Amino acid sequence: MKKENLKDWIIIALRNSGGKARLLQVCKFIWINYEKELLNSGDLFYTWQYDVRWAATKLRKEGILKSANEQKNGFWELIDTQS
Numbered sequence: 001m002k003k004e005n006l007k008d009w010i011i012i013a014l015r016n017s018g019g020k021a022r023l024l025q026v027c028k029f030i031w032i033n034y035e036k037e038l039l040n041s042g043d044l045f046y047t048w049q050y051d052v053r054w055a056a057t058k059l060r061k062e063g064i065l066k067s068a069n070e071q072k073n074g075f076w077e078l079i080d081t082q083s
């Protein structure tokens with residue numbers, strides 16, 4: 001498993017939540033659905049909750065997530081819920 005996988009998991013988590021969710025909801029979704037992958041990810045297991053923020057920043061730069069300025073009330077939101 002690579003840190004890059006977190007980008008896909010964030011997108012899946014947000015789609016599962018109707019296109020937007022708070023960080024806590026995203027992390028819970030990732031843990032519930034990808035616990036085994038995380039447990040077997042070596043050092044990433046110890047940093048994944050930090051790295052999920054890194055992945056969100058990458059998704060913002062790629063135009064997949066709304067920028068931090070566009071997001072309201074701490075929600076992470078997909079620009080296009082169909083992407």
